[in-house]
C-alpha cells in the first residue's frame with residue numbers, strides 16, 4: 001500500500017472540549033454530530049482532497065487531543081504544520097496560554113489562527129459569552145494570529161466545501177471562490 005501524499009498539514013490545537021473535532025467534522029463532512037461528548041485520545045487524522053483549478057490537493061488535518069495528559073504528544077503532531085488552528089470556546093473561561101500559542105507561531109512556515117468556537121450558543125444567549133471578542137482580538141494580535149469566531153453547529157465562518165482551497169504561492173490566479181472571510185479558507189492561503 002502506498003503512503004498518502006499530504007500537500008499541506010493543518011493541526012488543530014486547544015484545550016479539551018473546546019470543539020476541535022466538531023470543527024473538523026463540519027469542515028470535512030459538513031455535519032454536526034450530536035450525542036455525548038467523546039474526548040479525542042492522542043490525535044485523529046483526516047485527509048481532505050480539494051480541487052484547486054485543475055489540480056487535486058490533499059490537506060492533512062491532525063485533530064489533537066485537548067486533555068493536558070496528551071500535551072507532550074501533541075507537539076509531535078504540529079511539527080511541520082503549515083497552519084496551526086488554536087481553538088478556544090467562546091463560552092469557556094479561558095483563552096489558550098500565551099506561552100504555548102506563541103511556541104506554535106515560531107514554527108517555520110506555520111501560520112497561526114485563533115479560532116473562537118460555539119458562537120451559536122452566544123447568538124442564542126449573549127450572557128453565555130465568557131471571552132470578550134476584543135480581548136480575543138488583542139490576544140490574536142499579540143501572538144501574530146488571525147482571529148475568527150465560528151460555530152460548527154451552524155457552520156458559521158467555518159468555510160464551505162468550495163471555498164476551502166489551498167493555493168500554493170506559485171499558483172496565483174486560481175479561482176478562490178467568493179467567501180474569503182472563513183478561517184479554513186484563510187489558513188489554507190498564503191495571502
Ligand SMILES: Nc1nc2c(ncn2[C@@H]2O[C@H](COP(=O)(O)OP(=O)(O)OP(=O)(O)O)[C@@H](O)[C@H]2O)c(=O)[nH]1
Nearest residue numbers: 016017018019020021022037039040066118152153
Ligand atoms: N452548540 C455547540 N456545541 C458545540 C460546538 N462545537 C462543539 N460543541 C460541543 O462541545 C463538545 C466538545 O466538542 P468536541 O468537538 O468533541 O471538542 P474537542 O475540542 O475535540 O475535545 P477533545 O477531544 O477533548 O480535545 C461536544 O459536546 C460538542 O457537541 C458548536 O459549534 N456549537
